[in-house]
Amino acid sequence: MELNEFVKKGHELYLRHISIDCVIVGFHDEQLKVLLLKWKENGQWCLPGGFVRKDDSLDVAATRILRERTGLQDLYLQQFHTFGDPARERNKEQFLWPRTMPPGSWMHDRFISVGYYALVEFSQVTPQPDLLTDECHWCDIHDVPDLIYDHNAILDKALETLRMRLNDYPVxxxxxxxxxxxxxxxxxxxxxxxxxxxxxxxxxxxxxxxxxxxxxxxxxxxxxxxxxxxxxxxxxxxxxxxxxxxxxx
Amino acid sequence: MELNEFVKKGHELYLRHISIDCVIVGFHDEQLKVLLLKWKENGQWCLPGGFVRKDDSLDVAATRILRERTGLQDLYLQQFHTFGDPARERNKEQFLWPRTMPPGSWMHDRFISVGYYALVEFSQVTPQPDLLTDECHWCDIHDVPDLIYDHNAILDKALETLRMRLNDYPVxxxxxxxxxxxxxxxxxxxxxxxxxxxxxxxxxxxxxxxxxxxxxxxxxxxxxxxxxxxxxxxxxxxxxxxxxxxxxx
DNA sequence: TATCATTGTGTTACGACTACACAATTAACC
DNA sequence: GGTTAATTGTGTAGTCGTAACACAATGATA
CATH class of the missing domain: 1.10.10.10 (Winged helix-like DNA-binding domain superfamily/Winged helix DNA-binding domain)
Structure with a gap:
């Protein structure tokens, strides 16, 4: 899909107000890594994310998003929290490009975001940017920069959940x-x-x-x-x- | 708010596609109890729920819903899962009253529902029905009837989460x-x-x-x-x- | 006053976890 | 080729926590 079509027709294709953010975790060089995307225009980093098609379940949507970013079909995927603070997208305007996404676009809506984390085998992943980003890289979790919106908080919550689950799930x-x-x-x-x-x-x-x-x-x-x-x-x-x-x- | 106003203006007041369902848990007579509501028209039972006002966070919305049903201001509230299967509201039409909520009403939308559970002190609660229901009762978790939509699954997931949390939280x-x-x-x-x-x-x-x-x-x-x-x-x-x-x- | 269900308490046995040391291996270095 | 340095493989003794268990005390009821 083209970026223009995505921005124009997104609200027909996707459920409004709802997004999905993914924390994709890998292990390499004795360190945990997360997959980050770099926004095209302003160079800010963010978590991979996407939206829910009108007929897709949340799990299906998350699986699709992950497949698009990693190339992997089967991966361990867990919903861990839903983020719905109205202030979570603070300074949102600064991340939307007025020419492509003018005020009034569905992208300006308030979004509730469902958080998923995925555990993947590092070497199997071929990172791929999406429509809004031009880079997709692994990043050591100790070197994560400031991310857009509340994505740092989402990442933290994912890692916290992962640590908790370590007691009953063999990662x-x-x-x-x-x-x-x-x-x-x-x-x-x-x-x-x-x-x-x-x-x-x-x-x-x-x-x-x-x-x-x-x-x-x-x-x-x-x-x-x-x-x-x-x-x-x-x-x-x-x-x-x-x-x-x-x-x- | 009146029921009519609620149905007519709900889509202006609340975020579309998003609801909240609450599993309110109490302990009495050596048994766990959940608060259930009885639908006005068809007598079906459901979990207490509601919607998210355009400027409210999920937690605030859940707190408001719980206060309305229980009369309690402060309670222990935990988000535990978000339910987004498009089939989760199977047979939805049978629960909507055509005269009050005609096809095209926002109530017919597909909803993603954020699940919360609350732990409350049984004796402090004064159960109160909402606009769509005329009864609100405690129900032993072993005697829970068939609930609308996927509410039985939501309840099960809440109890499963509660059991898991028992190891790190003193309930x-x-x-x-x-x-x-x-x-x-x-x-x-x-x-x-x-x-x-x-x-x-x-x-x-x-x-x-x-x-x-x-x-x-x-x-x-x-x-x-x-x-x-x-x-x-x-x-x-x-x-x-x-x-x-x-x-x- | 006797009964009975229930509460309060301590000890022992077992199992799980912790701490810990030495021999074997392999590549790298000289 | 011999030596070195880092790492792996393995077992045991001590400690801690948990599980199993029995009897005396209490208080309402009959």
Whole structure:
């Protein structure tokens, strides 16, 4: 769709007042990363987002938005909060281009935004900007700049939710590649929790859940002793999820 | 506001496409109760709900709705999920009265509904119906009838969320009267978790958090040994909340 | 005054988590 | 080729928290 058509006909295609913002989280270089977009005109950064087509559910809309930005079909997607403060789009005018989106355009409406976060495998993603942006990059969560509207608050809430969920959801399957080492898994948890963990106890705890399978193969190429590779045992993973896990971090 | 005015002018006053549904939870007779409303015309039951005024935040709107139904100013209120399946209002027409809300009325729009749950002290509530309903009652959560739209699903999700939160939030302060006995507190937890707990271990665990204060007074009138009364120590309660609790049920 | 359901309390056993050390491996360096 | 440095793999002892459990005291009721 063209930008002009989008601005002109958006209000016919999408539900008014409702938007979706996505916090797309990846893990790389021992750090959590989020996908950010750079606004075309003023260079400000924002979270990937979009709108809800008149016949789409929220989940479907979020899935579409994520697919457009990442190229991924299947990803772990969780709605986490809906943001509806009338002041959340403070200084909105400064982000809308008068020629393209003149006052009176549906883009000037007040929006309630449904927040989703997605956990993705970093290497599988090919970031793609949308109609309103010309760059799409991963950004270390410690280096996130000022974002438009209340997007910093949305990001914070997403990460807070992710940390809470860490106790009952094994994020490794979604954030790590199919085969990974125990130290990699540990770094992931240490990064999210922002605290160091004991190697041996971590391994014992993880293996105790019985959702990991150790392969005979080891990961070579590193500068030190080659660690074993692991992968998630899908069946046991699903089963354990249904029964409810208690990580207790 | 009159019903007619509400139907005629609602779309000017409220954000379109957006509603709020509330799961108001109380505790009485050793059971969890929810507040339900009975539709005027067809006698169907539903959750209390409402709409968002153009200048109100979601939280403010939810607070207003809850105040109108319960008479309470301050209550514990949590947004828990937003429901946006286009099929969620299946058979909607059957709940709208053609004479009052003719086709074309804003009430026929598709609505995205933001779900809130509230924990209230049962005895403080004076249930009040709204414009569209003529009854407002507490209902035991085990006896909830078929509700309109997807309200049963909304209720289930709220209770699921409540159960999850039980591990990091002490619900007693909101659901019990100011002064209560340890057995009463235990019944509350047993009811929510739907599992029996050991008296002694429960007491030890609760007291270990240091957020309860035992009064010298005992509760008399029961047919047996008079149990001590307790109350929450507000300061320690707030402090513990900020630090994060781990109940571990 | 006896009864009965319920409350208040402490100890022990078990299991989970924490802290901790040494041998093996691998690439890199000389 | 031998040495070095960083990292991985593994087990045990101590501590803490949790779970299981029994008996004396109370207070209304009969």
């Amino acid at each position: 490794g399957l979604n954030l790590l590649p199919a085969r990974f080492t125990m130290p990699e898994l540990q770094r992931l948890y240490e990064t999210i929790l922002d605290t160091p963990l004991d190697r041996r106890n971590f391994q014992k705890k993880m293996l105790a859940f019985g959702i990991l399978e150790r392969l005979t193969e080891r990961k070579t190429g590193g500068a030190h002793k080659a660690p074993y590779l692991y992968r998630f045992d899908r069946k046991k993973y699903e089963k354990a999820l249904k029964q409810g896990l208690k990580f207790g971090f | 007693g302060l909101n659901l019990l009267p100011a002064r209560f006995t340890m057995p009463e507190l235990q019944r509350l937890y047993e009811t929510i978790l739907d599992t029996p707990l050991d008296r002694r271990n429960f007491q030890k665990k609760m007291l270990a958090f240091g957020i309860l204060e035992r009064l010298t007074e005992r509760k008399t009138g029961g047919a047996h040994k008079a149990p001590y009364l307790y109350r929450f120590d507000r300061k320690k309660y707030e402090k513990a909340l900020k630090q994060g609790l781990k109940f571990g049920f």
